[in-house]
Amino acid sequence: MKILLLGSKGMLGSDCKKVLGQQFEVIAPDKKELDIVSWDRVTERLQHYKPNIIVNCAAFTDVDGSEKESFLVRKVNVEGPRNLAQGSARFNCKLVHISSDYVFGGRKTVPQPYFEDDSMDPISAYGTSKMQSEIAVKENAPDYIIIRTGWLYGSEGGNFIKSLLANALRTRKKQSLKVVNDQYGSPTWTYRLAHQIGELIKNGARGTYHATSEGYCSRYEFARHILEKLKIKVNLEPCSLEDLSQPARRPVNCILENRLLKKQGLSIMPDWKEDVDIFLDYYGEKLLKEAKARNS
Ligand SMILES: NC(=O)c1ccc[n+]([C@@H]2O[C@H](COP(=O)([O-])OP(=O)(O)OC[C@H]3O[C@@H](n4cnc5c(N)ncnc54)[C@H](OP(=O)(O)O)[C@@H]3O)[C@@H](O)[C@H]2O)c1
Structure with a gap:
């Protein structure tokens, strides 16, 4: 094939x-x-x-x-x-x-x-x-x-985990990092x-x-999970999508049900936390190094 x-x-x-x-x-x-x-x-x-x-x-x-x-x-x-x-x-x-x-x-x-x-x-x-x-x-x-x-x-290309780490490493003690807590996926x-x-x-x-991982979270919960897993201490401040005034509107609810995959017995998607943990065990160090290099 x-x-x-x-x-x-x-x-x-x-x-x-x-x-x-x-x-x-x-x-x-x-x-x-x-x-x-x-x-x-x-x-x-x-x-x-x-x-x-x-x-x-x-x-x-x-x-x-x-x-x-x-x-x-x-x-x-x-x-x-x-x-x-x-x-x-x-x-x-x-x-x-x-x-x-x-x-x-x-x-x-x-x-x-x-x-x-x-x-x-x-x-x-x-x-x-x-x-x-x-x-x-x-x-x-x-x-x-x-x-x-x-x-x-993923390990290649830009994504939420990479920009979170770069921002977290830039954020000083006493400062806080704003993360959206009203968008779910x-x-x-x-x-x-x-x-x-x-x-x-x-x-x-x-x-x-x-085809998405099982379970859902807000961006804020996603960020908190990543930082806790990598033992990075930063104050996170929940904010709303509106607070960020981004040029494009984003859907609040991005939760997709893999109904057809499951119905046909084809789903291999685990809970989101399970995969984030495996990913960070594997790539966490490398991503932190990259984030430091990006900030210097
Ligand atoms: N990222 C997300 O969170 C997300 C969420 C939902 C759905 N998706 C969808 O998932 C797919 C993959 O996303 P991704 O985040 O992996 O994308 P990505 O990292 O931005 O990569 C897109 C790729 O498309 C190539 N490309 C752009 N224009 C092209 C053209 N005219 N001809 C041939 N190749 C072209 C780019 O090449 P160059 O680098 O050379 O420009 C790049 O290799 C997309 O369909 C996206 O809409 C992504």
């Missing part, structure tokens, strides 16, 4: 390259070699590689930047997946596409989760582009898996998600799946 992996230099893509590479033949061209925005390049490369499956981890992922970069977001997050979907139809392969919890407005009362068949109602430019990416995939790819996930962290390790993607592929899955 030959997989064409896009976005392999990113946070999820780099773990997919590692994990899927152990089970399948994986070809992972970078953006320079295969820009998903170019239809001509997509078709030329599909003709050349002849993959059985395309796994698309490529995206424009800057949520705040998406508010002003509407042209680029549309190109990468909507036209790119549409090119891959039409390409998958033309070259007779399956498309696995990664989507986001931000396709939902997050207005459900916490802890009511979002299900795969809930209506999408995004409240940001990024969320809208991910919703449109799903529509483009469904309309054009005869055989697809859409995987909605959220609150990703399920922190999910990209390495685990890569394994989950492998399971879906091996089992010939089709359709739209939610």
Whole structure:
């Protein structure tokens, strides 16, 4: 089975390259070699590689930047997946596409989760582009898996854990670090998600799946767990999403239920704390060193 992996230099893509590479033949061209925005390049490369499956981890992922970069977001997050979907139809392969919890407005009362068949109602430019990416995939790819996930962290790329550590090390005694306590979700390790993607592929899955770790927490609880685990003493100050005045609105409730994965007996997702602990046991020292270097 030959997989064409896009976005392999990113946070999820780099773990997919590692994990899927152990089970399948994986070809992972970078953006320079295969820009998903170019239809001509997509078709030329599909003709050349002849993959059985395309796994698309490529995206424009800057949520705040998406508010002003509407042209680029549309190109990468909507036209790119549409090119891959039409390409998958033309070259007779399956498309696995990664989507986001931000396709939902997050207005459900916490802890009511979002299900795969809930209506999408995004409240940001990024969320809208991910919703449109799903529509483009469904309309054009005869055989697809859409995987909605959220609150990703991993060893590569920027994420909440890395910025928390850099901020925590910068925060002096007597000062406090503000962390949002009114946004809820399920922190999910990209390495685990890569394994989950492998399971879906091996089992010939089709359709739209939610795939996040089990359980949920607020950003504040997530931060407290990380700092306690790494024994970093910093005063955390709970604040609201509104206090931060970020350019993009964020959904309050990002909790996704992996209903279809469980129904089909395919879920390998553990409780979020279990994976965060394994991740920090493995990468904690390295991340702290990186955070110190970033601050110096
Ligand atoms: N991060 C999260 O918390 C989160 C949550 C929910 C869903 N997701 C979804 O999960 C997927 C992976 O996210 P991530 O955080 O791993 O992303 P990421 O670290 O930002 O990586 C994105 C990758 O896409 C590549 N890329 C961008 N534009 C491209 C183009 N035109 N052609 C080919 N490649 C292109 C980037 O290459 P360059 O580095 O060379 O630009 C990078 O390797 C995305 O679909 C994202 O929407 C992420």
